[in-house]
Amino acid sequence: MLDHPPSTRASAARTPAAGGEPRRMPRWSTDDVAALFELPFSDLLFRAQQVHRAHHAPNAVQLSTLLSIKTGGCPEDCGYCPQAARHHTGVASGPVLDVGAVLDAARAAKGAGATRFCMGAAWRGPKDRDLEPVLDMVRGVKALGLETCCTLGMLRDGQAESLAAAGLDYYNHNLDTSPEFYGEIVTTRGQDDRLDTLARVREAGIRVCCGGIVGMGESRRARAALIAQLASLDPPPESVPINHLVQVEGTPLHAKLHGESAIDPLEFVRTIAVARVTMPASTVRLSAGRRELGEAVQALCFLAGANSVFYGDRLLTTGNPDVGADRALFAKLGIAPA
């Protein structure tokens, strides 16, 4: 059993520890993470609970609501995505929403209990003229007293700084999957492009939301490599969404996997636990695919260290448990919104 993170980063993390010494962050190799995956299930969950309780309130969940502010017609080819223009999924391409409509949705999300409002646009990356209304949305949502998050694709010079100046708290940009498996899922942008955007976000002082998707036909080794890559970002993402693939008819992954789940539910729970152990201070979010998991598996995910969910009956274009079902589940588990 791995009792300690196996090595430390060669370079010091940015935050000095008490006493002025630079804090050294643990670095996880794929082998280290793969060893965690191999632990007996109960041992892994016990370990994850220990880490979770050392860093977070044990029975609290952070609630984020996600709104698609510009849907469909995306030029990218992400194999899981119903919004790619080249996939015939029936998702219509629409214009950018009005700022007023976005703020109405944000008010409703706040009223339902969300503390963070995430705005997603189906772009390869925003043009500068696209960014203007988004900046107004960020300012407006922030003024409502909500944390703000955007996921807009790849960012270019100056864009992260503009978002930071408008008050953006988090930028979401996922690595999706392991470097080795990535080319089977996306070909129109590389992981290096994603790392470049993540670096721009960090440089602008915006917190990073970065995770991936499991159940795409990847191996356990690929899941370990994804988690190792996330945990070795310096510093690790503050927010780590772990998505369970929702197979949408018309996407290449639906054609490949025929709508059959490609990951055992307990393997999904293991993935959450491994993310918790390797990224102790991060918020680990149960993201897409939660409705398909059912209550029992979600309960195991909370036990494994998940402490955030997407909240509201829709994600970008796919379904999510409704607010009433979530409240009932939290009450059964004695979990309170943070």
Ligand code: SF4
């Ligand atoms: S995941 Fe994002 S970038 Fe990829 S096709 Fe969908 S909307 Fe476009």
